[in-house]
Amino acid sequence: MDWQGGAIFRPVRTGNAFEETVQRILEAVKLGVFGYGDRLPPERELALRLGISRETLREALRSLQAAGCVQVRRGRYGGTFVTYRLPPPDLGELRRAVRDMGAELEDALTYRLVLETGAAEQAARRGLTEQQCGYLRVRLAELETAGPDDYRRLDSRFHLAIAEVTGSHSLAAGVAESRMRLNDLLNAIPVLDRNIEHSSHQHRAMVEAILAGDVAGARRATEEHLAGTAALLRGFLG
Amino acid sequence: MDWQGGAIFRPVRTGNAFEETVQRILEAVKLGVFGYGDRLPPERELALRLGISRETLREALRSLQAAGCVQVRRGRYGGTFVTYRLPPPDLGELRRAVRDMGAELEDALTYRLVLETGAAEQAARRGLTEQQCGYLRVRLAELETAGPDDYRRLDSRFHLAIAEVTGSHSLAAGVAESRMRLNDLLNAIPVLDRNIEHSSHQHRAMVEAILAGDVAGARRATEEHLAGTAALLRGFLG
DNA sequence: AGTCAATGGTCTGGTTCTGGGCCATTGCCG
DNA sequence: CGGCAATGGCCCAGAACCAGACCATTGACT
Numbered sequence: 183m184d185w186q187g188g189a190i191f192r193p194v195r196t197g198n199a200f201e202e203t204v205q206r207i208l209e210a211v212k213l214g215v216f217g218y219g220d221r222l223p224p225e226r227e228l229a230l231r232l233g234i235s236r237e238t239l240r241e242a243l244r245s246l247q248a249a250g251c252v253q254v255r256r257g258r259y260g261g262t263f264v265t266y267r268l269p270p271p272d273l274g275e276l277r278r279a280v281r282d283m284g285a286e287l288e289d290a291l292t293y294r295l296v297l298e299t300g301a302a303e304q305a306a307r308r309g310l311t312e313q314q315c316g317y318l319r320v321r322l323a324e325l326e327t328a329g330p331d332d333y334r335r336l337d338s339r340f341h342l343a344i345a346e347v348t349g350s351h352s353l354a355a356g357v358a359e360s361r362m363r364l365n366d367l368l369n370a371i372p373v374l375d376r377n378i379e380h381s382s383h384q385h386r387a388m389v390e391a392i393l394a395g396d397v398a399g400a401r402r403a404t405e406e407h408l409a410g411t412a413a414l415l416r417g418f419l420g
Numbered sequence: 421m422d423w424q425g426g427a428i429f430r431p432v433r434t435g436n437a438f439e440e441t442v443q444r445i446l447e448a449v450k451l452g453v454f455g456y457g458d459r460l461p462p463e464r465e466l467a468l469r470l471g472i473s474r475e476t477l478r479e480a481l482r483s484l485q486a487a488g489c490v491q492v493r494r495g496r497y498g499g500t501f502v503t504y505r506l507p508p509p510d511l512g513e514l515r516r517a518v519r520d521m522g523a524e525l526e527d528a529l530t531y532r533l534v535l536e537t538g539a540a541e542q543a544a545r546r547g548l549t550e551q552q553c554g555y556l557r558v559r560l561a562e563l564e565t566a567g568p569d570d571y572r573r574l575d576s577r578f579h580l581a582i583a584e585v586t587g588s589h590s591l592a593a594g595v596a597e598s599r600m601r602l603n604d605l606l607n608a609i610p611v612l613d614r615n616i617e618h619s620s621h622q623h624r625a626m627v628e629a630i631l632a633g634d635v636a637g638a639r640r641a642t643e644e645h646l647a648g649t650a651a652l653l654r655g656f657l658g
Numbered sequence: 659a660g661t662c663a664a665t666g667g668t669c670t671g672g673t674t675c676t677g678g679g680c681c682a683t684t685g686c687c688g
Numbered sequence: 689c690g691g692c693a694a695t696g697g698c699c700c701a702g703a704a705c706c707a708g709a710c711c712a713t714t715g716a717c718t
Contacts, residue, residue, distance in 0.1 A: 189580070189589070189596040190448040191461070193471030194440045195433050199705070202432045210428040223429070224665060233431030235706040240667085257714020258664040293590040296538030304530055346427070352531040354427040356594060437675065462695065473676045478697080495684020496694040 199234050203242035206232065208251065209362045211266050212369065213342065214335030222252070222262040268334060268369055276370035280418040283367070287419060291412045294360040298341065299404045301357055304348040306392045306400035314347040315393055322389050326382055333373050338365065340385065344392070344404075367415055381407070437472050441480035444470065446489065447600045449504050450607065451580065452573030460490070460500040506572060506607055514608035518656040521605070525657060529650045532598040537642045539583040539591050544630045544638035552585040553631055560627050564620055571611050576603065578623065582630065582642075605653055619645070 196202050210216055222228060229239040243262055246252045251266040280287060310318070321343040325336045338361055345357035361368075384407040391399035434440055448454055460466060467477040481500055484490045489504040518525060548556070559581040563574045576599055583595035599606075622645040629637035 189584070189592040190444060190451065190453055191466065191469040192593060193469070194437055194444060195471060197471075199432055206428060206432060213428065215428055226665085228429065231429040231431070233433060233435075235708095237668095237707095238705060243666095254666070255714085256666045256712075258662085259715060260665050260713080262666085289588045289590050292542055292586065292588040293594070296535065296542060296588075296591060300534030300538055304534060342427070348530065350527045350530040350534075351427070352527050352598070353534060355430055356531070358427040360590070464695085473678095475677090475698095476675060481696095492696070493684085494682075494696045496692090497685060498683080498695050500696085 199238050200241050200245075203232060203234060203239060204245055207242065207246060208266075209365065211251070211264055212268065212335075212338075212365050213358070213361060214332075214337075214339040215342075216264045217332070217335060218264055218267055220264050222264065224261060267331075271370050271372040273370070273372065276367065277418050279367055279370060280415060286363075287367075287415060290360060290363045291415065294357075294364060295405070295408055295412070297353065297356045297360055298345070298408060299401045301345040301348050301350075301353055302388060302392060302400040302404040303397050304350065304353065305344055306395055306397045308349065309395070310347055310393070318343055318347055318389055318392065322385060325385065330373050330378075333378060334369050337381070338368075344388070347392075364415075368411060371411065371414065380410070384410075437476050438479050438483075441470060441472060441477060442483055445480065445484060446504075447603065449489070449502055450506065450573075450576075450603050451596070451599060452575075452577040453580075454502045455570075455573065456502055456505055458502050460502065462499060505569075509608050509610040511608070511610065514605060515656050517605055517608060518653055524601075525605075525653065528598060528601045529653065532595075532602060533643070533646055533650070535591065535594045535598055536579065536583070536646060537639045539586050539588075539595055540626060540630060540638040540642040541635050542586040542588065542591065543582055544633055544635045546587065547633070548585055548631070556581055556585055556627055556630065560623060563623065568611050568616075571616060572607050575619070576606075582626070585630075602653075606649060609649065609652065618648070622648075 207222070216222065223231070225236055225239055225243070229236040232239060243252065243254065247254055251264070253263050253265045255261060255263065283290070321336075321340045325333070325340045328336045341361065342354070342358060345354040348354070384403060387403040388400060388407065390396075391403050445460070454460065461469070463474055463477055463481070467474040470477060481490065481492065485492055489502070491501050491503045493499060493501065521528070543556075559574075559578045563571070563578045566574045579599065580592070580596060583592040586592070622641060625641040626638060626645065628634075629641050
């Protein structure tokens, strides 16, 4: 086995606050939390929520602005607006990215599977409030009417929503984290019509099981759904 | 639901590197990774692994030394040695601690359940190497022959071992994290003989299922095992 | 047109953390 | 006994980061 303190003595802080912040914001956009043209929270609030000083946040925003990912407007009703669109999927890129990840891919896939199936099960187990059911349904409907451009973004958003309705903050954070680690790969997968159809069917099954309180069903549906992309990504590794 | 970016815009860095480091080391000890008299890794190596400068680590060690948790010896074959023993369980203390945690308790329990049942399932699913089987058996045997003093420490170590043999670094880190959050509570639960017997039975069932590759059984056994302490802790909340 | 609140822009002093070099101590080993 | 290697002890210059104050701009509302 590993040496002493394997998982415990991992890094206390992840590199550099500024770079980490850039990544976070970029991931938020890539995960579909913010679409093209959406406004990020005000600097003061965002800095507070990220636990960094406003200066550091501004440095990150400056860098994102320079990269053309956001646009900043002053004055009341101003703010920081997203001007980023996902790059088109590219299988060559995907192959390269998968190779780069190496052994980390298997780790990330396992982590995702455990967290997302667990989240689905917990969501089904606990009785959801009216509001939560509505939230889930809205996310599903949003996804089903999505054009190809928005599909991947709204797919992330849908999966995140399941974790959120469990009410477990840690679980939602974990799912978001695991999604972030796989996101570039998932986004590089071309969105084909028959894939969408297949996915949609599974998404509906997941939501139905969760809303019906079908614990085992929710887990199984989620597992099946995740197996698809997992197999695809693993395929690029062989 | 939450506002925009719920789980994404959580704090980038957890407070202060020095305090965080103190906690980490203390948790490593409380989790049973290091027993009384064990030597921590050398400062230079530990600083590297924790991702902090040696000075910051030393500050943390100084503080632990002042608190009497470790003892430092210079020279070759010197190092930092653990001189900490778990305080005796105390139900009054437990009640207070549970109240202090509030809603966070439910979150932590859910997180733990998802991760540990998931880890057990993954461990059962993947074929374990001879070495991994041995590792798991050693941890179990170690736990079963433990005196009451060592029981809680070795129990943590056993549960951590299951996550480790999944081979998923993230999963192991997650389990360690969730254990850390509940650790003070778990340690405050008195260790009664009949509880030990009950737990041991469940531990054996978990290991047997994992070694036999019984995926569903491993999950179920783990779930049952965790349900006990969860119910107990929830009881103190009502 | 004027007001005002919300927002980004800028500055400054202070704290924490880093990275690296160098010294001091200790006990094994030839 | 003397060398040596591993370890902790110490110090410093500079970078990163923070907390807070204050300024500048903008557009809706009256």
